[in-house]
Amino acid sequence: xxxxxxxxxxxxxxxxxxGCPRDMLTTQDIPNEVLIPLKQGFGMGVVSLVxxxxxxxxxxxxxxxxxxxxxxxxxxxxxxxxxxxxSNYLGxxxxxxxxxxxxxxxxxxxxxxxxTSDWAKLKNEEIESILYLxxxxxxxxxxxxxxxxxxxxxxxxxxxxxxxxIGFDVYNLSQELLLGEKRVLDYIEGLRILHAFMPQAxxxxxxxxxxxxxxxKLSEAVSQYGFINIISLEPKYPQGYDEMLVxxxxxxxxxxxxxxxxxxxxxxxxxxxxxxxxxxxxxxxLIERTIAxxxxxxxxxxxxxxxxxxxxxDILKSYLRTDVSSRIVLENxxxxxxxxxxxxxVTKATSKIIALPENNKREFFxxxxxxxxxxxxxxxxxxxxxxxxxxTLDTNIHGELRPCISCNYCEEVCPVQIIPHLLGKYVKNNxxxxxxxxxxxxxxxxxxxxxxVCPSKIPLLELIKEGEKKLAMEGxxxxxxxxxxxxxxxxxxxxxxxxxx
Amino acid sequence: MKIVRKALDISFKLVEKNKFLSKFKPVLTALDGxxxxxxxxxxxxxxxxxxxxxxxxxxxxxxxxPAVAAAVYFWGLRVILVILVSYIAGGVVEVAFAVARxxxxxxxxxxxxxxxxxxLPPSIxxxxxxxGVMFGVFFGKEVFGGTGKNIFNxxxxxxxxLTICFPLIxxxxxxxxxxxxxxxFSKFGVDAITAATPLNAFRSENVLASFSDLLFGFSGGCxxxxxxxxxxxxxxxLIITRIVNWRIPFSYLASVAIFSLxxxxxxxxxxxxxSFQLLTGGLLFGAMFMATDPxxxxxxxxxxxxxxxxxxxxxxxxxxxxxxxxxxxxxxxLMNAFAPLIDHVVLAVKYKEPKKVxxxxxxxx
Ligand code: SF4
Ligand code: SF4
Numbered sequence: 037x038x039x040x041x042x043x044x045x046x047x048x049x050x051x052x053x054x055g056c057p058r059d060m061l062t063t064q065d066i067p068n069e070v071l072i073p074l075k076q077g078f079g080m081g082v083v084s085l086v087x088x089x090x091x092x093x094x095x096x097x098x099x100x101x102x103x104x105x106x107x108x109x110x111x112x113x114x115x116x117x118x119x120x121x122x123s124n125y126l127g128x129x130x131x132x133x134x135x136x137x138x139x140x141x142x143x144x145x146x147x148x149x150x151x152t153s154d155w156a157k158l159k160n161e162e163i164e165s166i167l168y169l170x171x172x173x174x175x176x177x178x179x180x181x182x183x184x185x186x187x188x189x190x191x192x193x194x195x196x197x198x199x200x201x202i203g204f205d206v207y208n209l210s211q212e213l214l215l216g217e218k219r220v221l222d223y224i225e226g227l228r229i230l231h232a233f234m235p236q237a238x239x240x241x242x243x244x245x246x247x248x249x250x251x252x253k254l255s256e257a258v259s260q261y262g263f264i265n266i267i268s269l270e271p272k273y274p275q276g277y278d279e280m281l282v283x284x285x286x287x288x289x290x291x292x293x294x295x296x297x298x299x300x301x302x303x304x305x306x307x308x309x310x311x312x313x314x315x316x317x318x319x320x321x322l323i324e325r326t327i328a329x330x331x332x333x334x335x336x337x338x339x340x341x342x343x344x345x346x347x348x349x350d351i352l353k354s355y356l357r358t359d360v361s362s363r364i365v366l367e368n369x370x371x372x373x374x375x376x377x378x379x380x381x382v383t384k385a386t387s388k389i390i391a392l393p394e395n396n397k398r399e400f401f402x403x404x405x406x407x408x409x410x411x412x413x414x415x416x417x418x419x420x421x422x423x424x425x426x427x428t429l430d431t432n433i434h435g436e437l438r439p440c441i442s443c444n445y446c447e448e449v450c451p452v453q454i455i456p457h458l459l460g461k462y463v464k465n466n467x468x469x470x471x472x473x474x475x476x477x478x479x480x481x482x483x484x485x486x487x488x489v490c491p492s493k494i495p496l497l498e499l500i501k502e503g504e505k506k507l508a509m510e511g512x513x514x515x516x517x518x519x520x521x522x523x524x525x526x527x528x529x530x531x532x533x534x535x536x537x
Numbered sequence: 538m539k540i541v542r543k544a545l546d547i548s549f550k551l552v553e554k555n556k557f558l559s560k561f562k563p564v565l566t567a568l569d570g571x572x573x574x575x576x577x578x579x580x581x582x583x584x585x586x587x588x589x590x591x592x593x594x595x596x597x598x599x600x601x602x603p604a605v606a607a608a609v610y611f612w613g614l615r616v617i618l619v620i621l622v623s624y625i626a627g628g629v630v631e632v633a634f635a636v637a638r639x640x641x642x643x644x645x646x647x648x649x650x651x652x653x654x655x656x657l658p659p660s661i662x663x664x665x666x667x668x669g670v671m672f673g674v675f676f677g678k679e680v681f682g683g684t685g686k687n688i689f690n691x692x693x694x695x696x697x698x699l700t701i702c703f704p705l706i707x708x709x710x711x712x713x714x715x716x717x718x719x720x721x722f723s724k725f726g727v728d729a730i731t732a733a734t735p736l737n738a739f740r741s742e743n744v745l746a747s748f749s750d751l752l753f754g755f756s757g758g759c760x761x762x763x764x765x766x767x768x769x770x771x772x773x774x775l776i777i778t779r780i781v782n783w784r785i786p787f788s789y790l791a792s793v794a795i796f797s798l799x800x801x802x803x804x805x806x807x808x809x810x811x812s813f814q815l816l817t818g819g820l821l822f823g824a825m826f827m828a829t830d831p832x833x834x835x836x837x838x839x840x841x842x843x844x845x846x847x848x849x850x851x852x853x854x855x856x857x858x859x860x861x862x863x864x865x866x867x868x869x870x871l872m873n874a875f876a877p878l879i880d881h882v883v884l885a886v887k888y889k890e891p892k893k894v895x896x897x898x899x900x901x902x
Contacts, residue, residue: 206584363583370582392583402574403591410587414779416596417587433577435589436570438643439685442836443593444782457836458884474888484582491588492685497581 041245041268042284046451048413048485049272050206054426055337055391057328059210063341066142070113070345071381074099075130077174078385079106079186084131090117095146095321097169098133107174107186112323112343114141125380126366126373132381135345151319155225160233163316164191170315171322174384175308177278178297180230188297188526194237195300197230198285199309201254202244202269204276206369206429207330207388211250213339214306214326220257223306226313230304231263239264240285244271273370274451274483278303291522292452292479293514298524307387322384329355331369332428333362333391342382348389349378362391363431370484371497395430403435413445413489438492446486446496452479456486456496463503468510477503478514545569563635567642594644596780601651601826603767608760611714612659613721613728616760619657619666624650626667630674634683645684645832649674652826653692655761656819656866657699659712659727665703669695689873690833693866700866711737711757734758735817736862739809751816762822772825781829784841785848789824790815792849800853807857820852823865833873837883844879848872 075081082099092098092111099109115137123132148170150162158166164182167173173186181187181194201211215223227239241258243251245268258264267285269275275284278296281303282288288299296303307326314320323344329337334355342351348364356362364375369390399405407417411427419427446456454476462472477500486496504514545568552558552565571591579585609616627650635642653670654661673695678687700707711734712727714720734757735746750756754763762768775781793814800808814820828834828848835844848868855864 365583369584372583374583394578396576396578398573398576400573401571403571403589403595407587412586412588414586414588414593416592416778416780429584431578431583432585433575433579434585434587435591436575436641438590439683441590441593441645441685442831442834444831444836444838445779447836447838455837475884476888487582488584489586489588491586491590491593493585493589495580 042287043270043272044275044280044284044451045453046449046485047270047272047275047280048449048489049270050411051423052426053206053411054409054428055331055334056207057210057330057337057339057388059213060338061213061326061341062338064343064346064351066113066137066139066343067346067350069118069134069136069347070111070115070343071347071379072098072109072112072133072135072345073125073130073381073383074109074133075106075125075128076109076344076383076385077107078177078179079174080104081130082106082109084120084133086111086117086120086133088117088119091115092117092135093141093146094144094323095148097171097321099131102184105179105185105188107168107171107179107184110171110321110323110344111135112345113137114144126375145323146321147319148315148321149319151316153317155229155316156232158316160191163229163233166316166319167312170311170320171384172308172311172315175311175322176302176304178295178302180302180304180308180312181234181297187302188295189300191234192236193300193525194234194302196286196302197234197237197239198242198281198296198301198303199227199239199306200242200269200276200281200303201250201306202242202271204269204271204273205388206273207328207390209307209326209328209387210339211306214310215250215254219310220253222313222317223254223309224257224261225317226309226311227258227264228261229312229316230309231261241266242281242285243268245269246271273485274481277451277481277483279481280451289522291518291524292481293518294522294524295526298526299522300525305387325382325384325386327382327386328388329391330388331362331365331391332430333357333360333364333393344384345381347379347381348375351382351389352378352391356391357393360393360395362393365390365392369429370488371482393430395432397432413449414491433493435491435493437494440490440492440494443491445489445491449485449489451483451485452476452481454479456480456500457494459503460494460496460499463499463506468503468506470512472503472507473512473517477507478517480504541572545572560636561632563640563642564632567635570641590644593780594647596775596778597648597826598651600771600775600780601655601761603771604655604761604764604822605651607754607764607767608655608659610720610722611716611754611763612712612760613715613724613726615726616654616659616721619654619661619663619760620651622663622666623654623670627653627670627674630671630679634679638683640683643684645678646674649678649691652761653695655822656692656696656759658707658710659760660710661706661760665699665706669699671695672698685832687832688877689870690827690830693827693870693873696866697870713757714755714763716755732757734862735813736856739813739817740862743806745809745813746817748812748816751813759819759822762819765816765821768821768825772821775825775829781825782831782841784838785829785834785845786824788842788845789828789848789852790820792846793820793852794849796850796853800857804857808853809856814853814856818856818863819865823869824848828869828872833876835876835879835883837880837887839887840876840879840883843883844872844876847875847879 082101086098094114096111097108098111115135119134168184173180179187181191279290365372409428410417631646673691677689677691677694681687713730776783794811797811797814801810851868852864
């Protein structure tokens with residue numbers, strides 16, 4: 037099959053940043069205690085099926101709610117329910133079930149009903165039920181639709197499935213590791229299972245144009261399946277956002293602020309596809325994940341196989357550097373959630389834990405340094421001449437706040453072609469009116485690149501978000517500028533869903 | 538380094554206590570910032586680029602160094618004095634405004650203070666330099682509210698002011714550059730022999746100077762504009778480092794070439810041929826270092842093209858048809874004045890209907 041290559045204007049490719057996860061997989065010990073939020077991944081919180089003192093087995097469903105958009109939540113270890121408490125997880129209120137582990141039963145795991153290696157014989161309904169019961173359906177930005185209300189749309193609504201097998205971020209899970217050895221075959225099986233119950237959907241396999249090895253393996257393996265289209269993309273940030281994937285892969289306009297699922301498109305990562313395979317063929321419920329430890333704030337940066345619910349502090353204990361204090365960020369190095377409470381657990385949606393050294397030291401003649409290890413959008417540091425050195429990252433602002441000089445860097449990197457400095461000036465001068473909408477403030481996908489590149493260190497992303505909030509207060513809503521122009525699905529279900537966690 | 542830190546800390550304490558001195562805190566803060574960088578942390582996004590405005594401006598200065606060195610060679614050591622006077626006189630205005638406004642001192646002045654003297658004739662009296670730069674910084678920048686808010690390039694405002702008020706000083710008596718041996722490195726003032734600049738020579742006698750003379754600067758002209766090889770290299774350096782956006786210099790120079798080609802075919806006595814036009818006067822210097830000033834040129838990409846073409850047209854027309862032999866400064870000043878309008882029109886066209894959705898596709902193969 038012919039490979040097509042697409043890209044979008046703007047964006048920025050982070051090259052050779054220090055602290056990339058190594059191609060090594062370690063299994064994290066099962067913790068003494070796990071914390072299982074009842075709202076994980078895509079969907080709403082579920083109702084607890086257990087109470088304090090109950091004995092649970094790993095893989096047992098402990099929370100489920102068939103009346104709302106949600107997927108079941110499982111106990112990830114065998115043990116005793118100690119406590120169920122309403123707590124705050126990164127700004128969301130959710131019930132968290134605390135289970136203390138029984139070490140003697142560590143290897144037990146309850147399988148999902150109905151799995152079989154001969155899955156081709158299963159009815160669609162049975163596949164959907166296995167996926168739902170395994171909890172796989174809540175993975176990724178908008179979940180996998182089944183007839184069990186696991187997503188805002190139904191399997192029939194899905195037109196396209198985009199499966200990126202590359203990373204587009206500063207730090208990425210190693211696809212070589214995820215899809216290495218025999219996993220390519222499992223991966224293809226996973227895709228075939230999805231195709232089986234969503235036969236009308238085109239599957240687009242997005243590959244990187246630089247990552248040759250895995251590309252060849254995958255394209256060779258899928259070449260016999262006509263329903264899989266191979267597309268090659270540039271590995272630049274923020275290509276991994278659903279917004280950019282839909283725009284580049286399908287060439288469609290995106291209803292900014294809504295889900296890809298509203299368009300009938302779902303985006304599923306490699307790990308999700310593998311979980312689909314494991315659930316249907318092996319009967320494995322979603323109780324563990326591979327996460328990447330990344331950033332210059334760690335001693336070592338392996339990939340870890342962890343049980344869901346493992347407190348992040350347990351993981352940090354063995355890897356975090358002690359000589360610097362670091363900021364812990366989840367998922368996205370630029371705009372991910374900053375973790376202040378380290379006792380919070382890994383959830384289904386966690387894939388990266390990033391540690392960035394908090395650098396509040398002043399540096400003598402900082403602006404005159406050669407900068408072999410400094411990353412910059414402009415070619416003003418030696419790092420552009422010596423690209424073979426790993427570059428470092430920290431949370432220092434690297435300069436003083438200055439007025440905008442209209443250098444246009446922010447416009448050049450903006451992936452959705454809006455002019456951040458213009459919007460920033462409007463918001464700063466408190467001009468909140470229709471012109472902001474005209475300049476497409478609602479198209480901002482919040483990638484943070486504009487603030488990243490600004491030499492005047494203007495917090496453009498914050499200004500834009502502030503502008504959106506102020507517009508809402510004046511009664512100018514996003515929906516009024518988006519809805520009339522799209523035929524969106526699942527709008528009723530869309531209300532009240534948050535993807536965080 | 539530790540001693541410097543201590544000295545700064547002590548002066549900060551002094552300034553804090555003394556009422557009169559406390560007005561000068563911006564000066565100290567600027568020094569402190571330049572020496573030690575910042576200890577501030579990001580909120581969101583968690584990381585930022587290492588480039589800051591100090592480094593940004595330093596790169597413009599680095600790109601100007603070949604032209605400055607050549608200027609000293611051609612016109613003698615007095616050039617250094619001229620530059621110093623420009624920095625000091627302009628700096629006084631800058632600091633005065635920072636003190637009055639209780640704001641920080643901005644780095645933009647470092648570039649203005651160096652570009653301005655390079656635009657002047659080599660035999661310029663020092664008091665004129667001081668007057669021009671003060672006028673430029675005051676009326677070109679500070680009255681608009683400082684760096685980032687100015688409409689006109691301050692260096693050009695100062696230069697045009699001098700051209701209008703002191704036409705004799707600014708247009709008569711172009712000395713010949715020192716060439717050979719140590720050149721001006723061993724002399725103080727400019728050569729006493731004067732000669733017409735290539736542009737004047739074309740205007741009055743229709744002679745074209747040789748290209749190598751123009752390229753290496755072996756002909757009369759303003760202090761910084763004659764060593765064109767160095768200017769071209771400096772400009773390319775800025776474009777490669779992304780400090781300067783390539784659109785304006787490219788469209789400016791290209792349109793000068795095209796318009797002068799057309800003009801030269803129609804009226805060869807009025808319009809010089811393109812290659813001569815490109816290499817004479819302050820065109821290269823203006824195109825590389827002044828028309829590209831991001832604050833005063835149009836900020837939209839399309840606007841940059843429009844601005845560049847407008848510049849080219851104006852420059853060729855002024856050179857051929859007006860009373861002045863050189864039109865670069867006036868063209869840039871006019872372009873500065875039109876920049877907000879150009880941007881406004883571009884934005885109005887580009888963002889016409891509110892919902893034209895973005896994220897365009899571009900298949901690359
Ligand atoms: S990057 Fe910063 S300084 Fe440059 S145009 Fe944007 S806001 Fe202005
Ligand atoms: S304006 Fe929004 S979409 Fe554009 S670069 Fe900034 S954060 Fe990203």
